[in-house]
Amino acid sequence: MPDELVYREASAEGTLAIEGALAALPSPAAEYFTKPLGRNRNWVSLARPARLPRHQENLGCRPEAKQADPYIGTSPAMTQVWALVRRAAASDVTVLIVGESGTGKELVARALCDASHRATKPFVDVNCAALTETLIESELFGHDKGAFTSAVSRYRGKFEQADGGTLFLDEIGEMPLPTQAKILRVLQERSFQRVGGEEKITVNIKVICATNQNLEAKVHRGAFRLDLFYRINPLIIALPPLRDRAADIPELANHILTTAGQADLSPVRSIAASALTMLVQYSWPGNVRELQNAIEHALIFCDGEEIEPRHLPSSVLRASESALTPTEQPAIATLIDRVAEFERDIILKALIELKWNKTRTAAALGITRRILTYKIQTLNIANSAPDKLDPTP
Numbered sequence: 001m002p003d004e005l006v007y008r009e010a011s012a013e014g015t016l017a018i019e020g021a022l023a024a025l026p027s028p029a030a031e032y033f034t035k036p037l038g039r040n041r042n043w044v045s046l047a048r049p050a051r052l053p054r055h056q057e058n059l060g061c062r063p064e065a066k067q068a069d070p071y072i073g074t075s076p077a078m079t080q081v082w083a084l085v086r087r088a089a090a091s092d093v094t095v096l097i098v099g100e101s102g103t104g105k106e107l108v109a110r111a112l113c114d115a116s117h118r119a120t121k122p123f124v125d126v127n128c129a130a131l132t133e134t135l136i137e138s139e140l141f142g143h144d145k146g147a148f149t150s151a152v153s154r155y156r157g158k159f160e161q162a163d164g165g166t167l168f169l170d171e172i173g174e175m176p177l178p179t180q181a182k183i184l185r186v187l188q189e190r191s192f193q194r195v196g197g198e199e200k201i202t203v204n205i206k207v208i209c210a211t212n213q214n215l216e217a218k219v220h221r222g223a224f225r226l227d228l229f230y231r232i233n234p235l236i237i238a239l240p241p242l243r244d245r246a247a248d249i250p251e252l253a254n255h256i257l258t259t260a261g262q263a264d265l266s267p268v269r270s271i272a273a274s275a276l277t278m279l280v281q282y283s284w285p286g287n288v289r290e291l292q293n294a295i296e297h298a299l300i301f302c303d304g305e306e307i308e309p310r311h312l313p314s315s316v317l318r319a320s321e322s323a324l325t326p327t328e329q330p331a332i333a334t335l336i337d338r339v340a341e342f343e344r345d346i347i348l349k350a351l352i353e354l355k356w357n358k359t360r361t362a363a364a365l366g367i368t369r370r371i372l373t374y375k376i377q378t379l380n381i382a383n384s385a386p387d388k389l390d391p392t393p
Helices: 002-010 018-023 044-051 076-089 105-114 133-141 177-189 215-220 226-232 242-263 273-281 287-301 314-322 329-353 358-365 369-378
Strands: 095-098 123-127 166-170 191-193 200-202 206-211 235-238
Touching: 076 105, 076 235, 076 242, 095 105, 105 123, 105 166, 105 206, 133 177, 177 191, 177 226, 215 226, 242 273, 242 287, 273 287, 273 314, 314 329, 329 358, 329 369, 358 369
Parallel strands: 095 206, 095 235, 123 166, 166 206
Antiparallel strands: 191 200
16 A cells, blocks of 8 residues: 555656756755765765755754664665655645654654754654553643643643644554544644643644554554544655665665764774675665664674674574575584684683673673673573672573
């Protein structure tokens, strides 16, 4: 359903060349580069300056610095997304962003805010899945003093806070049915009452919704209102999973490396071609979020200036191993074993030197205590501990 709508909406754009892709963005490009690019290129310049207008400087609409930028990538799947972002940002139509977990739905919602005439106004986000049924109405619509026992003062809800700007309802598929009915009325009339209040409040907002669920299936099960479904999806932006845009992985990986490395003052400057090959071949069930975690994992274990295969998470290494022919597998299996052995030796040596004090050892290794405990268990380091010490708690 969503994919069909997206492709129909973007079909007029076609498969864009470099110039066409830049023209499809919400604002003129500041610069562009042609391929091939060197591994040390600053990938940040490929995304943000070219695609967002200067009035994005509103901090409420700007993505977090360490998050992977979903605007990076020139694959056909992403050029279709750019075309839809341009169309959606030009009007106040309600937008529904769909996609698997980790594909960057919130960042696209913020980008829609940045590219619209509401960019300097508030961007208010609500995680519908994180609120209980008893709290969500008060959180969305606010409440008057004395509306319930703990209401000691008036509270302006998210709709009121977003007045003039953008309201982002994340995970709307998790919203309780009774609240769905009230949300439908607000979307129709752009007015509501606080919980326990009598005053009618009118707001001027753009609403963006997101979900990783199949809302049509929930409608058929009676878990989501059909009228609300049609109210929130006049324009659907379907974000492709990372496995369907593998050509964008090198750019994304290097962008994550640049931003994360700068934040952590890491000496790592590039990713080896062999490591990039493994990243491209991996299926990424956790999408861009998992890729970001993989690069940050590699930064922890890389002591030089270039990330190599041995620095990548074991899940990526195992996937690469299974993709090889039987004659190639023993060498890769040996590599994985050696990486584990290398980690075990470093951690065991540090634990012994610091008398099995896990807090001090984790600090010395530059990892969290939780990661250290996990490594102690998975690498069988606990078997090397002296009997009088218990390294596992």
